[in-house]
Amino acid sequence: MKPMEWDRSTLWLVIAVFVAFVLAVLAGPGYLGVQGAGDVKRLILWEIRLPRALLGGLVGAGLGVAGAALQGYLRNPLAEPGIIGVSGGAALGAVIAIHSGLAGAFPLALPVAGLLGAVGATLLVTLLAGERSGAVPLILAGVAVAALASALVSLVLNLSRNPFAAAESIFWMMGSLADRSLIHVMLAGPLIGLGIVLLLRLGRTLDALTLGDAAAESMGEDLTRARRLLVAGVALSVGAATAVTGIIGFVGLVVPHVLRPIVGHRPSRLLLASALGGAVLVMVADALVRLMSPILDIRIGVLTAVLGAPFFLWLIVKLRRELAA
Amino acid sequence: MTRPVLAATDVSVTLKGRAVLRKVSVAVDRGEVVALVGPNGAGKSTLIKVLAGLVAPEHGQVLLGDREIAMVRSDERARAIGYLPQARDVHWPLSVRDIVGLGRVPHGAIGGDLSPRDASAVETAMVALDVVHLAERSVLELSGGEQARVLMARALAQASEILLADEPTAGLDLAHRLDVMQVLLDRAKRDGLAAVVALHDLGLADRFADRVIMMMAGDVVATGAPQDVLTPHNIARVWGVEVSRGVVDGVPVIVPKRVIPTVRT
Numbered sequence: 025m026k027p028m029e030w031d032r033s034t035l036w037l038v039i040a041v042f043v044a045f046v047l048a049v050l051a052g053p054g055y056l057g058v059q060g061a062g063d064v065k066r067l068i069l070w071e072i073r074l075p076r077a078l079l080g081g082l083v084g085a086g087l088g089v090a091g092a093a094l095q096g097y098l099r100n101p102l103a104e105p106g107i108i109g110v111s112g113g114a115a116l117g118a119v120i121a122i123h124s125g126l127a128g129a130f131p132l133a134l135p136v137a138g139l140l141g142a143v144g145a146t147l148l149v150t151l152l153a154g155e156r157s158g159a160v161p162l163i164l165a166g167v168a169v170a171a172l173a174s175a176l177v178s179l180v181l182n183l184s185r186n187p188f189a190a191a192e193s194i195f196w197m198m199g200s201l202a203d204r205s206l207i208h209v210m211l212a213g214p215l216i217g218l219g220i221v222l223l224l225r226l227g228r229t230l231d232a233l234t235l236g237d238a239a240a241e242s243m244g245e246d247l248t249r250a251r252r253l254l255v256a257g258v259a260l261s262v263g264a265a266t267a268v269t270g271i272i273g274f275v276g277l278v279v280p281h282v283l284r285p286i287v288g289h290r291p292s293r294l295l296l297a298s299a300l301g302g303a304v305l306v307m308v309a310d311a312l313v314r315l316m317s318p319i320l321d322i323r324i325g326v327l328t329a330v331l332g333a334p335f336f337l338w339l340i341v342k343l344r345r346e347l348a349a
Numbered sequence: 350m351t352r353p354v355l356a357a358t359d360v361s362v363t364l365k366g367r368a369v370l371r372k373v374s375v376a377v378d379r380g381e382v383v384a385l386v387g388p389n390g391a392g393k394s395t396l397i398k399v400l401a402g403l404v405a406p407e408h409g410q411v412l413l414g415d416r417e418i419a420m421v422r423s424d425e426r427a428r429a430i431g432y433l434p435q436a437r438d439v440h441w442p443l444s445v446r447d448i449v450g451l452g453r454v455p456h457g458a459i460g461g462d463l464s465p466r467d468a469s470a471v472e473t474a475m476v477a478l479d480v481v482h483l484a485e486r487s488v489l490e491l492s493g494g495e496q497a498r499v500l501m502a503r504a505l506a507q508a509s510e511i512l513l514a515d516e517p518t519a520g521l522d523l524a525h526r527l528d529v530m531q532v533l534l535d536r537a538k539r540d541g542l543a544a545v546v547a548l549h550d551l552g553l554a555d556r557f558a559d560r561v562i563m564m565m566a567g568d569v570v571a572t573g574a575p576q577d578v579l580t581p582h583n584i585a586r587v588w589g590v591e592v593s594r595g596v597v598d599g600v601p602v603i604v605p606k607r608v609i610p611t612v613r614t
Contacts, residue, residue: 235438242403244427
């Protein structure tokens with residue numbers, strides 16, 4: 025893979041992001057012609073479409089780069105941002121906000137509680153896995169915390185006397201970009217952006233880790249710093265994304281895989297590419313969801329899961345075939 | 350007297366309650382190849398990791414030049430000391446050229462963008478280890494011995510003044526075993542490389558090393574010129590194997606004859 029090729033694939037991805045953004049702004053039940061922009065159209069554009077497209081791009085970028093970073097760090101192509109428990113924590117926070125009535129009282133209580141849940145899950149995972157242990161303790165701690173969060177969500181739903189809150193929780197967890205405003209963009213945007221910046225700095229260490237921990241350390245890479253950057257970056261990007269949109273699964277898993285044949289297997293090159301690819305995927309998926317909405321009201325998190333799970337199965341079959349060969 | 354480039358003094362390491370190194374002192378100078386020999390579990394790999402600054406000893410100190418190794422910045426240390434781990438981990442199907450190029454990471458190469466100087470170091474290392482014809486192949490498709498050469502080329506491309514190689518010849522065919530040792534010797538004599546090489550092949554140690562350090566159960570039991578250290582007496586004591594040592598056509602050979610039942614417990 026030569027630098028020229030890489031530059032070209034990045035360029036194509038940037039173009040794809042623009043195309044997807046335009047598509048995301050134009051697509052939807054309300055037709056937005058270029059001519060005769062009336063007040064309603066302007067309202068739809070500025071209050072609904074634009075925040076939604078922006079948020080979709082940001083969330084997708086965060087999920088994509090987090091997936092690529094985790095796969096590189098854990099050296100496992102099946103790793104997904106949810107694996108370290110951050111999205112589970114965010115979901116728990118949001119569900120508690122819905123059931124306590126806070127979400128009804130203040131519009132921003134829901135995403136803020138989601139953020140707090142993500143922070144709590146991250147702290148717990150760090151506490152359990154230690155600061156500089158290898159990949160396995162991090163996965164185990166992440167799976168344990170995700171299971172705990174999921175159990176607590178079930179508990180809250182189980183004990184709920186309010187069927188509306190329960191229904192709202194379930195729908196929230198399915199993930200959606202609908203009805204999000206510029207305030208949501210401003211709340212999550214800087215956090216996701218910061219998370220992406222932290223994760224993009226991992227490139228060199230992830231490359232070195234290709235040869236194992238000891239070799240990477242001998243090449244001057246600080247693995248403690250890498251672990252901190254990784255956990256903080258994933259917590260910020262995935263935590264903030266989940267807090268405002270609910271769980272949009274499989275993006276972080278699928279995007280690096282789709283990109284590997286194009287940009288190569290080098291972890292450093294996958295980071296930026298996966299951010300761009302994730303943005304494209306989520307914006308396009310959301311446009312699709314909106315176009316389908318008059319006939320079939322399906323949530324984006326459900327769409328990505330319905331399309332992503334078979335992809336995951338295919339991935340396992342492919343991996344098994346490679347191992348057999 | 351010139352100071353050795355890398356020296357460990359009285360280092361002790363305990364892992365899970367077991368003394369892996371007991372007050373071991375070793376040093377390596379510019380331009381010399383030092384072979385580290387000893388049975389499995391003698392502490393060779395741990396000693397190499399201590400010398401590389403990757404394992405901090407509980408007692409004793411390691412000096413890189415005139416500085417305590419823990420005080421040296423990690424990027425600076427990486428440019429001074431190359432390390433080839435015994436475990437041959439490769440986690441992604443990168444091309445051979447990309448893997449060798451990772452040796453330039455300590456010199457600031459990011460994302461595989463190599464400067465002309467990086468590229469020439471990579472090329473030289475690939476030529477030295479005879480992997481040029483594999484350059485564009487995925488490293489995971491190669492045989493074990495080929496992978497070992499690629500990883501050795503990676504360590505060589507780092508162009509450090511010290512190279513610590515943990516069993517670089519394990520799994521290599523006859524020709525490439527000689528190649529690897531010859532490359533180390535050439536680098537030592539021509540460029541002043543200081544090389545510490547853990548070896549199980551005593552014949553190679555005998556033939557290529559300037560100095561041999563023999564270890565047993567965390568101790569250094571003998572150190573010096575190959576012919577003084579690799580004696581039948583020492584080998585019988587450390588490995589419990591009766592050997593004959595001789596010279597055939599000017600090349601020293603060590604022929605194992607039998608395991609001595611009484612020595613090995």
